[in-house]
Amino acid sequence: MKHSFVASNSIGGIGEALFYQFASKYLKKSKIEDVTKKKEWQKKGIDFRIDSIGYDVKFDTKATSTGNLALETVSKAKDGEVHKEGWAYTTEADCIVYATLVGLDWAFYFFTRNEILHLIDKHTDNRKSVYNYGYNSEVVLVPKDTLSHKKIALVPLIGNPKKEHSNILKEVHEYFVRRQK
């Protein structure tokens, strides 16, 4: 099968490739546009446009061991000065997709921008500074068990997702389409 979308070779590219495959398989009637390499959309933090809805895909391999989702509030800081704000503040996507590994499945969480900001506010005491090649970045850690009210789409690493899980993606997308209207 040929794909018009070529995922980057980075770790983040794994998340992009996963979400693209998941969406192309289960949102068959939708128009999926890869904008990962277009500067105008990169600036807005948008990876894919599906029926004009902007999706920003975040990929985290450590959420299983830490039990937290990490929302980046500062991307680059040096000597206490913020050089670049984190994606949690800068993304202009309608939907933030947070993909992580849970057991034998990929777990896809879906958030609106407001939800992300609300979570940062709620867990603001749970901040962590991360050293990253000469810079520091800062994340707010959100325990996964505080998100039990959310529907999570589980996709096995090998094989197809159950219908109820592929339906979650459809429901999420329909919600954003209705919201846009």
Next chain:
Amino acid sequence: MDFSFSSGLRGIGQVVFYGLLSRVVDDVEFVGLNEMFSRQYVDFTAGNVLYFTNFDSRAKIGKSVVFETLTEINEKGIVEKYGWATQTKSDAIIKIFRDNHEWLLFVFLAGEMIDLIRSNPQYMERKINPYTKKEYEICRVPVNDLGHKTPIRVPIVGEPDVSAIRDVHEYISKYKG
């Protein structure tokens, strides 16, 4: 399944391989976090066969496959820790990559990997680990040199064809006796 996998990127490779192997063998067990097996670089036992997985997230397919021969060399040049490629007690080493929308698996028998390393000293490289600040050594084998091998391709979302995994497992199992 009553076990959990390694965290981070290593865990991805382990889950991918477990997902495939458990479709063709009943008694697959993940032992990668067990102290003894972890020291021997064994991730899975399946019947009489031992497997080790190595996930290379940033590998550029079409360029090279990396085997870690020395993990830590101190400032005096003394080896403090040998690499998984020389220490593993596994029968087969599964190198796992992502090639766009597919997982790509190269299967190496332990002896085959050692032969490949020994016969290609020109591919040995020493680098500095940015975290430990210590030197390590790898053997970077160009993929062109592996033209005789057929990688197993698995879609990242969707049903896989596991016949090649079955063939590999049956071959090693039979050859071990």
